[in-house]
Amino acid sequence: MNKLASKIPDGPLETKWTKFKSTVRLVNPSNKRRIEVLVIGSGLAGASAAAALAELGYTVKCFCFQDSPRRAHSIAAQGGINAAKNYANDGDSVFRLFYDTVKGGDYRAREANVYRLAEISNAIIDQCVAQGVPFAREYGGLLDNRSFGGVQVSRTFYARGQTGQQLLLGAYSALSRQISKGAVTMYNRHEMVEVVMIDGKARGIIARDLVTGELERHFGHAVVLATGGYGNVFYLSTNAMGSNTTAIWKAYKQGAYFGNPCFTQIHPTCIPVSGEYQSKLTLMSESLRNDGRVWVPKAKGDKRKAEEIPDEERDYYLERRYPAFGNLVPRDVASRAAKQVCDEGRGVGPSGLAVFLDFRDSIKRLGRALIEERYGNLFEMYEKITGDDPYTSPMRIYPAVHYTMGGLWVDYNLMTTVPGLYALGECNFSDHGANRLGASALMQGLADGYFVIPYTIGDYLADEIRTGSTPTSHPAFEAAEKSVKDRIDSLMNVKGKQTVEDLHKKLGKIMWDYCGMGRNAEGLTKALGMVRELKKEFWSDVRIPGGAKEFNPELDKAGRVADFIELGELMILDALNRKESCGGHFREESQTEEGEAKRDDENFSYVAAWEFKGEGVEPMLNKEDLQFDVVHPTQRSYK
């Protein structure tokens, strides 16, 4: 009955992964060649998985919707990647990284997964350096570190403000090498639009060639999804314009459970919205909080320029409320605090929905040159977008949707509840609980791709060595392709009045207003009705120009927005169900007297894994209880 077998190995936390690796079943080299694996997505998780699996000898196909795997949105990660190297000699260890991550996630992640992640973190840095990734170095030639929110050690490795770019280019180069060897076949400008199921197992996909609009069938003994997060359900987010939920949504509808869909990370330091035309929000790296101080005026409606407000009339509210962590509190805490001061009428800028991030004191203390070396490209980016110079007046920032901790439920092997279907990186739910710490997304993406899936997939594929390739003329492929074609035809035939963007913006507004930084039962219930209405509106009034058999970005977007609307409904259901506050999920009904998130471990110490039960039918809630053998959940405090 219970499909939620987490398959966590027995034994003490510290030895689980080692033991797993030495006992997991293997596939011999000659059999690997005959086994085909499909990898969807080419970001840190996808590119590293495709490369690592091909190195092992599997026959791999990899798909991405951009024109090159190098453009996946991992490229935009700025700040850094964590590892427990303890190069700074400041008391760091695998255990501390594990502990910080579990605590940072507000005790809603699986201990065993997080411990494995912390264990692997060091090998990632070694691997990337070996590939020629140019991390920041000190004058002695050794690697440099800095601090991120929610921790008291310096364990973050970085490459200026372009860490994601450099790590992705590393993974992309490893992938390119395998493509040149013929071990990986790359499909650029392709989007996965369906999972093909045969005898209860994932056996392939239907992909759409985004240049010609043609549908293609691809067989695989296993399908690995590494398709990133679904923050664009809010329309405005720091995600790339193309980031979408379609692949994992199709997987959900084919039987993969969806874990904690409402867990969304709202990042505290983004450039505020400037107008109706706004298409996306730009993140200013959390690393800025190492040297920048966050403040608002003490008085409401103080419209003076920042420079004209004397120190005694400024409220450095993070330093005041959280003296132990100061400006480096975790993201969820910082975001809520910003919302609170703005709600009090103390926000700054034309909209009143912004706070200052001020470098005045750091520039005075360290000199402009050093600040420029640390954050030059970020300051430049800020100036390009806003026209203001952050060296002379403080940045204005506001929280924005950035990352989704929720995703497909996976077991210890990263397999979903559909046999043969895996989920890696941001698209799974596993490691960050209810709030992700800074510089941990890159760590997880590469851990899953380089070091976890190459071992765990063998456990499944060992049984598949006698399974030959299924020809794509199989009726299951036939049926899957037909259902995709029918859906595209229905979309094209609506011929309504609203653009895809119109409908997407409407969805975003509902989600941000009722399922954003603050959530309550009344609002969520209202939003549920609104999203259901919006779904009807979409399917009766969307307008898509052009044809289905041509390069048609509006059609691509329409398919994605249709899926986002359905996902929005699930997120709201999940947020309604979770009557506690934890991490990024803040139920206004559940807060401490000081306005901090109040968890309810007695009733909600579980992963909510939602099961699709058919169109128009309420999904079913399955629960994976969380066991804490090592860390004892306490009310999180950063004071």
Place this chain on the structure above:
Amino acid sequence: MGDTINLKLKIWRQKNSKESGRFEIYDMPGVNTHMSFLEMLDVLNDRLIREGKDPVAFDHDCREGICGMCSMYINGRAHGMLKGTTTCQLHMRHFHDGETVTIEPWRATAFPVIRDLVVDRTGFEKIMQAGGYVSVNTGNAPDANNLPIEKSKADEAFDAAACIGCGACVASCKNASAMLFLSAKVSQFALLPQGEPERRERVLRMVAAHDEAGFGSCTNTGACEAECPKGISISHIARLNREYLRASLSQE
């Protein structure tokens, strides 16, 4: 706030790689100057869709200047007139009221047009696949700090590695050469000890792939460096030439 300008857009429209294209002119009244250039195109497309016309196809994704997807010629300059800026980071406050803005796709034989402003940059993939990597399998890498690297070298390698692969260098070059792109990768690895074992092979193979993909030769005009949104220096091409010469001379 609330500042607007009126523009005329002259945009290259082309249905697909087979049909020939043409310019079309669109009036753009009331453009908010705080918009990005791509948001301005979003507004145009929104209007075209409502009028029952085909929107202008253009490549874009991250919209924060790092993915390298956006690619267009604006008034005869790759990514527009601002130095060190991709199209997605270009904001309308840099344009003047009443101006006509000409928008074209990258022009290069090796980058055929897919539709309107969208081009096929597969040639870059071929160059990367020919040797844009260190041949190291996953696992077994030595401890990262066992390999100290001189900070100045590491920084210079980083400068090269900052390339976003957008293709502005090719589009700006009168020979449609991809030497700046190619040299950035060769240079990054030539500066780092990790790149040493494959140094000779890498440069020979990548240059061959470059020529095979249909990119032109470099005649040192420096247009690539001037237009590169990431400020990749032409000195990397000089290093590439040294690397190539050295490799050619040491050929068995």
